Amino acid sequence: MAAQKNSFSVALFSVLFGLIIGAVIMLIFGYNPISGYTALLGSAFGSTQDIGSVLTQMTPLILTALGFTVAQTAGFFNIGLSGQALAGWVGAVWYALSFPNMPVYLMLPSALIIGAGLGALAGAIPGWLRAQFGASEVIVTIMMNYILLFLGNNILQNTMSKGIKVSAETTKQVGANASLQMKWLTDLTQGSSISAGIFISVFMIFVVWFVMKKTTLGFEIRAVGLNSDAAKYAGMSAKRNAVIAMAISGGLAGLAGTIEGLGNYLNFFTQNGSLSIGFDGMAVALLGGGSYLGVLAAAAIFSVLKIGGLGMPMSSGVPFELVDIVTASIIFFVGASYLIKLIQKRVKAMDDKAARASQDKKAVKAAADSNKNSKGGE
DSSP: OHHHHHHHHHHHHHHHHHHHHHHHHHHHTTOOHHHHHHHHHHHHHSSHHHHHHHHHHHHHHHHHHHHHHHHHHTTOOOOTHHHHHHHHHHHHHHHHHHOTTSOHHHHHHHHHHHHHHHHHHHHHHHHHHHHHHOOOHHHHHHHHHHHHHHHHHHIIIIISOGGGEEETTEEOOOOTTTOOOOHHHHHHTTTOOOOTHHHHHHHHHHHHHHHHHHSHHHHHHHHHHHOHHHHHHTTOOHHHHHHHHHHHHHHHHHHHHHHIIIIIISSOBOOSSOOHHHHHHHHHHHHHTTOHHHHHHHHHHHHHHHHHHHTHHHHHOOOTHHHHHHHHHHHHHHHHHHHHHHHHHHHHHHHHHHHHHHHHHHHHHHHHHHHHHHHHHO
């Protein structure tokens, strides 16, 4: 409980300091911070369409943040969320366009499973390499981002049939049988691209919480993350749990990409770089502080900043780039808190080691004095 309160306070102060830095920069360059932030909130909550856009932005961030949190719990740093999401996006859209006449009750579940499965496979590979050969998952996942990016573009341009493409750079839109968009949601939010994906994302928060907190698998993943040697001596397989944790992490990212393809864009198109939802999801997870409800709140904050920032230039003249500065400042303060905690932990460990060494010296000296006294008495 104390750790959760500490994480909440870190997140709260990080957001507060980020907003303060943004306000200071606005003042330095001659902008009014009050009108700037008023325009930001107005653009994010000014209409039901704006709220729908915020929820649309939140949807993949929740899933990629959950994926990062699972990997982090197991002691891994999954930088490959972007590539894993892209794998799910490409696979789900390709599958949906290849079977345009499949009934919706078969298409949607199978497309979601395929997208999540491809993401899980992309996540399991670096997990297996780490478990078997000790390869750094950070380096492997970064390289996997590039591999999956170029592979996805190559599949679109050279492998997909011409019948499912508009051009070499873009596929056709998926049919109604594969779309996650719901008419009543679209009408409610005045034509935004919100989809049933928001419900899937929120439901997955509960699923991940249940798996990690209430099941044997979750306990083993947490145990391996805390101390892999102790977990091994307790009969747990650190290698198996490493692969499973990374597969779950990748599966959640793959599901995020699938929802982007079937719920937001409804197609796939050539990507010029790694998907931002992967790196933004990492930031959301860090701001969430390891709490699953914290992930939901952090995703909402990031989405409000992203969507609200789009309206700032027109409403108040404040450039959109300022929102990126605020976001970066929030991440900086969150990261700084982790760095401070790490330094404090290292200093405490050194102090404990020095204290034990001092006690050992005193014990040896006391034993030596006792021997001298006993010899003198003889």
